Amino acid sequence: MKLAGHESQLAKKNRPVVIAGPCSAESEEQMLETARGLKKVKGVTVFRAGIWKPRTRPGSFQGVGVIGLEWLKSVKQETGLRTSCEVATAGQVELALQQGVDILLIGAHTTVNPFLVQEIADALKGVQVPVLVKNPVNPDLQLWLGALERLHHSGVTDLGAMHRGFSTLDNAPYRNHPKWEHALELRKLVPELAMYCDASHIAGRRSLLRPVSQRALDLGYDGLMVETHFNPVAALSDAQQQIMPQELHMLLQALKQQNAQVEKGKQGTQLEKLRKEIELLDDELLALMSRRTKVSAQLGDCSKQATQTASPDPVRWDLVLENLLQQASTAGIDQRFVETIFQEVRSQYARTHLYNYGMSS
Incomplete structure (x- = not known):
């Protein structure tokens, strides 16, 4: 335009x-x-x-x-x-x-x-x-x-x-x-x-x-x-x-x-341009991580209120991982890299979620 x-x-x-x-x-x-x-x-x-x-x-x-x-x-x-x-x-x-x-x-x-x-x-x-x-x-x-x-x-x-x-x-x-x-x-x-x-x-x-x-x-x-x-x-x-x-x-x-x-x-215009683009992407990643952490905490609170007897983990992690790996394959992203990040996210969620249930060791 x-x-x-x-x-x-x-x-x-x-x-x-x-x-x-x-x-x-x-x-x-x-x-x-x-x-x-x-x-x-x-x-x-x-x-x-x-x-x-x-x-x-x-x-x-x-x-x-x-x-x-x-x-x-x-x-x-x-x-x-x-x-x-x-x-x-x-x-x-x-x-x-x-x-x-x-x-x-x-x-x-x-x-x-x-x-x-x-x-x-x-x-x-x-x-x-x-x-x-x-x-x-x-x-x-x-x-x-x-x-x-x-x-x-x-x-x-x-x-x-x-x-x-x-x-x-x-x-x-x-x-x-x-x-x-x-x-x-x-x-x-x-x-x-x-x-x-x-x-x-x-x-x-x-x-x-x-x-x-x-x-x-x-x-x-x-x-x-x-x-x-x-x-x-x-x-x-x-x-x-x-x-x-x-x-x-x-x-x-x-x-x-x-x-x-x-x-x-500066070491060249193209290098500087790519550096700035990486900085913008890092900002987006941090913002998404912050939002995900908050939503995850809300999910745990809702699950705790819904039931005291069912499994404290309401997330079907196997289905989540399967979906992510399919998306990674379509996007041309290394599936091992995606799975590594996924396992870290799941571990962090588990620590927070189980702690909220009084199950921390």
């Missing part, structure tokens, strides 16, 4: 693009104080803030609304930073453009609704403004791709994808599981598309910002978005994942140093 004539001017000018600012606009003082700190951070070129905040429950802080756009305008006038905010309706698009917002974000909760995306796309006809589209909440590649196509068909030529992670059965240790392979699949389908990483919404907490950001840069992402607040502990939303401007400076320095070391140690 091609987005004919598409080229991201935002990513073309400076890589990696660093977008930073508070999760929510709270006051003009908060906006300006944060922006002044970010102006001193080398590499930050775009200031972002949430003006309208989608919330599941109506009693939560849902943003300050239109007044926040005026504060964004003040930030731009004082610091010279380009500004960005998330829009969810055609009306919000019109208001943001009237106040001179430079870059529009389409949020994850909007991307899932083709009707809203189409309304936004219609409102942007004839307007040349960069638009970054966040992935839908759930890992649905067609929804993400469809949102980009709707905007492109409306004449938006400066498009980018914003990877903010996905809601899955088990997100641990992240707030939203990155599922890197899903974002990279989008890039394969649209190789000319600029890709950005919303490290804050993937991480969910400060301690994970560096590894998430580093992985994104290792995978060739064009930029990062990191939520930054001059006083995170007092933030009205997502306080646990925001950092101060000076902390962002240290984060970017650490990423820069590590990138330099990686470049120095």
